[in-house]
Amino acid sequence: MIQAEGLCKSYRIQQNERPIIEIKRWSVETGERIALLGPSGSGKSTLLHMLGGVLKPDSGKLEISGFDLSAMSEPERDAYRADRIGYVFQDFYLIPSLSIRQNVELVLGKKLSRGERADLLEHYFRRVGLLEHMNKLPHKLSRGQQQRAAIVRAIANRPTLILADEPTGSLDWETADGVMRLLLEVCQENGSTLITVTHDLHLAELFPVKLHISEINGAGRREQPKENGYKAAGAGGVGA
Numbered sequence: 001m002i003q004a005e006g007l008c009k010s011y012r013i014q015q016n017e018r019p020i021i022e023i024k025r026w027s028v029e030t031g032e033r034i035a036l037l038g039p040s041g042s043g044k045s046t047l048l049h050m051l052g053g054v055l056k057p058d059s060g061k062l063e064i065s066g067f068d069l070s071a072m073s074e075p076e077r078d079a080y081r082a083d084r085i086g087y088v089f090q091d092f093y094l095i096p097s098l099s100i101r102q103n104v105e106l107v108l109g110k111k112l113s114r115g116e117r118a119d120l121l122e123h124y125f126r127r128v129g130l131l132e133h134m135n136k137l138p139h140k141l142s143r144g145q146q147q148r149a150a151i152v153r154a155i156a157n158r159p160t161l162i163l164a165d166e167p168t169g170s171l172d173w174e175t176a177d178g179v180m181r182l183l184l185e186v187c188q189e190n191g192s193t194l195i196t197v198t199h200d201l202h203l204a205e206l207f208p209v210k211l212h213i214s215e216i217n218g219a220g221r222r223e224q225p226k227e228n229g230y231k232a233a234g235a236g237g238v239g240a
């Protein structure tokens, strides 16, 4: 579902272009659930933002489900993101003045009838154990409940790809474990591909695939010998 080839992204820092992402080849199969690991500053969020169409690659090809993101304009990438990507963030980003139900309704668009929307909301809020809370404002809920609501918002449209950037980073360990398991389960149920950035190695163990960004990203380690490039188990073909 994801095919990246010759993908590069640099940032201009004090008059200098600094390469952050240099991916020779990387592919991800539909339905894979990947924990993306790596030290701070290694480009994990930058990669996620390119996959979500927020950032355009400087060069190279990035194809997701047949859509060539590298060739799209910004409005085209915005439309692609709204239709096909679910995002889960560390700080939830629920709109505080809306109930969690209204937060989810905002992303559902106009395609469904009123009855279909009600059924879908009931299904997902029941699934994450928030059915009796769905008309509450976010601040009336615990942080774990807020993240579960954010998961519903990310998956309700049944996007093909879910991107999660440290989704449990602000939760205590037990809550984080429950939220991560839920995210994995609902993505499996929906057949969604999931790429989750996490610094927590214990939580990463829950994922079928663990991918250290250095396995695909050659930026910052060009001085290393070529034979260090290798194929990452379970994460499709890679080369850096």
Ligand SMILES: Nc1ncnc2c1ncn2[C@@H]1O[C@H](COP(=O)(O)OP(=O)(O)OP(=O)(O)O)[C@@H](O)[C@H]1O
Pocket: 011, 012, 013, 020, 038, 039, 040, 041, 042, 043, 044, 045, 046, 047
């Ligand atoms: N908009 C920007 N302009 C300039 N430099 C940036 C920008 N965004 C990120 N960077 C730099 O690019 C590098 C990679 O950042 P990125 O946020 O992708 O890393 P990360 O692996 O997600 O880090 P963390 O784990 O700390 O979130 C860092 O050195 C960062 O300072």
